[in-house]
Amino acid sequence: MKRDKDYVVKDGEVIIVDEFTGRLMYGRRYSEGLHQAIEAKEGVKVERESKTLATITFQNYFRMYDKLAGMTGTAQTEEQEFRAIYGLDVVVIPTNKEMIRIDHPDVIYKTEEAKFKAVVEDIVEHHKKGQPVLVGTITIEKSEKLSNMLKKLGIKHQVLNAKYHEKEAEIIAQAGRKGAVTIATNMAGRGTDIILGGNPEFLAKKKMVEEGYAPDVISEASGFGPLNSEELIKARERYQELLNEIKKETEKEHEEVVKLGGLYIIGTERHESRRIDNQLRGRAGRQGDPGESRFYISLEDDLMRLFGSERIKNMMNSLGIEDDQPIEHKILTKQIEQAQKKVEGINFDVRKNVLEYDDVMNKQREIIYKERRKVLEGEDLRQYILDMVKDIIKRNVEIYTAGSKYPEEWDIDGLLNHLYDLFLEKDSVVIDVDYGRLDKEMLTDIIYEEAVRQYEKKEQQIGPQMREIERVVLLKVVDTRWMDHIDEMDQLRQGIGLRAYGQVDPVIEYKKIGFDMFEDLVNSIQEDTVKFLYHIEIRNDNMPHREQVAKPVATNQSGNDEPKKPIVKKKKVGRNDPCPCGSGKKYKKCCGANL
Template sequence: MFSFLKKIFDDNERELKRLSQQVAKVNSWEKTMQALSDDELRAKTAEFKVRLNTGETLEDLLPEAFAVVREASWRVLGLRHFDEQILGGIVLHQGRIAEMKTGEGKTLVATLPAYLNALTGQGVHIVTVNDYLAKRDSEWMGAVYKFLGLSVGLIGHGLDFGDRKKAYAADITYGTNNEFGFDYLRDNMVLYEEQMVQRPFNYAIIDEVDSILIDEARTPLIISGQGQQSTDLYYKFAQVVPRLRAGEDYEVDEKARTVAPTEQGVTKVERMLGVENLYADTEGDDLSHFLMQALRAHALMQRDRDYVVKDGQVLIVDEFTGRLMFGRRYSDGLHQAIEAKEGVKIETESQTLARITFQNFFRMYKKLAGMTGTAETEEEEFRNIYGLDVLVIPTHEPMIRVDHPDVVYKTEEAKFKAVLEEIAQCYRRGQPVLVGTVSIETSERLSALLKRQGIPHQVLNAKYHEKEAEIVAQAGRLSSVTIATNMAGRGTDILLGGNPEFLAKEKLLRQGKDLAQVDEETYESVLKEMKEQCAAEHDQVVAKGGLHIIGTERHEARRIDNQLRGRSGRQGDPGSSRFYLSLEDDLLRLFGGESISGVMERLGLEEDQPIEHGLLSRAVENAQRKVEARNYDIRKQLLEYDNVMNMQREVIYDQRREVLVKADHKETVLGMAELVLADYLDTYCSENVLPEEWDLKALQMVLEQTFFPPRMITQQDLARESREELEQFLKEKVHTLYEEREGQTEPEHMRELERVVLLRVVDSKWMEHLDAMDELREGIGLRAYGQHDPLIEYQREAYEMFQGMVARIQEDTVHYLFKIQLSPKKPQRKSAFRNVIAGGDGADDGPRQPYRRKGKKIGRNDPCPCGSGKKYKKCCGR
């Protein structure tokens, strides 16, 4: 193991040594750039673009271009890139991950490769974890780009179409991973090419790359539409499930986060609901599905850990960042089950319109790079899934933070008692302390205990996210106590002594000033005063040991613990950290095994007596490795299944894009018509049977349903000597009929109709296919019991389903275009598709009446009325 680690570090050192030659080249340009005027420095951008067009590469330009950015940054921001930051910039340009510790200036590093790659004119995306950082960085670093003549865009929530398109057209675009991903999905749902906002993906730099590519990899981006499901059953099951007993009526596996009803539990539920069989379809409702989601909501999902209830809404809490995930909902009815459990209004279940995982979204970029303070522990995953190498960049100043060994207590109560005592000691001596918790519930419990002791403090969790930057920026002041969940202000530095910019604004607001109206002279005067105050306080905090970090529990991933520690000891500042654990913590309880509790018992310690033991530290690390390995396997498996979906998505989206950009689809439609004809002939006039055995009556019926008006062709017309002769006859008939239909309206009207029908049919069938794939994925694991590999079975069935969807797209497109009523005049674009799908075959001449259902609605699980014996959803309801 040691030799393996040594090899990694040797490789890292060797690569850094090689890249330092590039850094020397950048430094050699510094004096030249310093001698240039602002206009001459700005003119370098146009010069670089010309040189690129005449054959030079980005690698050729790198030393000079990086030197230009360094000088521009110094003139505009007063910040000069250190050599280590230049090194980080080179790594990012090469499409790798730069691991740089907290406070090493990752935001500034990104300006170097962003500027260089923006020179190609193909766009650069800088991806952040939240809107606040995207806005801050686009304004702060944007000043450098604008000084050098490049345009900067910002993608934010609620941005209108025009501004969004303009932001994507900019040389460098800032935004969150969610915004970039959702815009991609929306672009693949538009009716006209000009409604698309994104350009082809070129180069992306992901800030906090581990958070986006690993922590969020299990959560797909989904665009949904309104579903039809009734919400009453969610309320009904929310009343039933609390009356069941854990261990008797249902079994919970906390490790795997699964829950399952026992036979006794099922019988009890059936009795309470007054139904004979919970697993039988009841008016199209799958009662067992409602029971499972109600059990998950009741037994697995915890309020103030997994979600919060705010303003009558259930909002998901990101387990890794501790942030609220606005606009995100659990799928498959789980969110509705939680809403019923909490007694808030239930939003109707949605239908998936489009979906993609971040894993497959970011792999579409020609070049991808990332920055984070903690990537090394996940290096294998970055390399295997994204093809990204991790390079650890040395710190500018030596790291002098002291990381104390973990302290383990028998009970949670004893642990919190010790945590409170340490906080009180730090507070009394004036040392700032940041306390990390894994849940909102724990942060609020700790806050209540501190209030009782009269210790002033700030709480930062998803409930108070609006004050995030402000709280974190002041967490390094004398005697400050800050309790934070994992969201602890990623991207905002904790400055010892306080942040002068925030303090200046705070002072002006206290004076009743409107910040927008304050003149620059007044602001600079207050800022100068605050800088002096912070500098003096900085020295006092350093003398007291810097920022002290207290962890109240180990996270599942070592990386998250390292992030918490990394808030302290930035840029050579002193600092310290210690984790307090108990045997009742989830990680140790579920994954620690017998080794930890065995040591505790053998030592025979009192409840409030702590243990610091090498074996315990190793056991904790092993527990974390177990969970990390399990989570990696889950993400890897998710990707294997999503790769199947991704190949299908790429085919559909590529064809859809072709429809958007192409003006004439007549040949495509006629080609589809010929394929549909061939399919009908295979079914009713197989080459394997004699012509006199053909089912001409059935063939005539389907031809009239799809192509021809009634009685246009007869069975006599279809009675031919050979299959080839019949096929040729029908092809000619279909082509002639389509030409006649085209003659009934303007050619451009027909082209528009073809385009819109194609798009709408593709979208409609793709939505149905997504639902069907969800159903397949849900039950595919059971194939393992039949000695079949679930993934191979999934790939095989998914392919068959995709082929079936393509056939239905062809048939429906042809049906609508041959049967829809045509208007002699060209309609307005927005109404071009009105009634195309809902309007039936359009064969009559009078105005069409809206369709009204006669009799009871057919449930998706009801027998299909066509008499096939299949469920409606598997037959005509597809």
């Protein structure tokens, strides 16, 4: 795990960076002590290991919807996966206006150093003539390396990565201005249009901030909803004035940028997923605008090292090609796309495999959540609890009478002692029946009748509160046992792959063992619930109540649950100043005398 690639350290916290979007994932933590290890490495406070309360894969989460559909500009490369997992076809809709962007072939360099030098030279060349440039990098580290190289040359630019998360929309909106240079990690800020010549709405809002308008007033002024105060009406009028003024400038700048060739996209590395490369490329050439794109690659890049960089390196050496001399050919671009397809295929197989395992958990999840819903929706659980009691008795009768069909050979004392330990009162059941007529069903009925009698007695002691107690106890037991079960299934999943060495399909083994473990889970939920309810006592009206197990994740940037409050600076009262209480005395002789 590398700092500023897989995670960032912010406000004394380790925050995970999403590898696909480059955005920070507040509230998410690595499991199995990995997050704690990173916290120790970075010298920040080591937090407690978080407990998994629930788990689901994205695929099964999406499949819970009755209708599934989506719209994106980059779905075609993932067509096979959409069809295999969701049963969705991918339909390509023609662009609204003709696509006139020029996509140049990839340029390949021997070393990463030579590649970055070439990228900087390309940026300088296009910046000189005023063409806006958007550079895509794979990691925060690479974006900062490139930024430092540009600073040395005195080229003004903007950096957009997880470190500048809050300003991402504002930065990306102005990437199409004349002479703008923007460096972005994995194209964060995708909800914003890059308009050639600049985005007039963002510029108008920025102007209003400079004029001293509050953020909530600007938000109302730039919206379209009805306004209920004179201040907001005036603010909207001012916003419209500014917008019209700025639009004249941006339209003029738009024409200039179009003549310069539109937005120029530079990719500093090919990503494992072609989809992300296409998302970067797709930022240029919107709505019939002109644009260009080019990817720079070195033989030291991760993707190239995985797929055939040695062969190309040998070829370059045999041709006597220098480090800073590039190779550019459509065949090489095709080869790189093939390598990406291979990686995507591997990743798809991994996701498919994960889904096969999660399908086992998914069936169990549906059953458990169905039971929880009964509790949460306030169903009367009395009969449900008594059915549990009957199931426990039946199960134990089967265990203690197994191995013989003759009642005199059954271990009835062992059965009763076990049930006394679980929930029944000591010596409350008397099996005073002629062994000749006794069968398993009769034995179950005798014990069950006594269990019902004892439960009714408990209900009379507690009164009408018993219905709510049933719900609280069952909810608590289900949640506790389910969390343990998730951990156990996860441990099983980690070791089950070794079964393949014994010529056994790990997925089938996982299903078999998972089924047995789920049966044990159901049995333990029944036994724990019944045991609690039969032994519960309420003292001093101390009613058990439902608790929220999952606490909300902090959404503010500091990571605290509390919303940030403005800092109010209080005026300090001097010792010789008049006392603020209004007595007319000096502060040191009045309220400040004891301080």
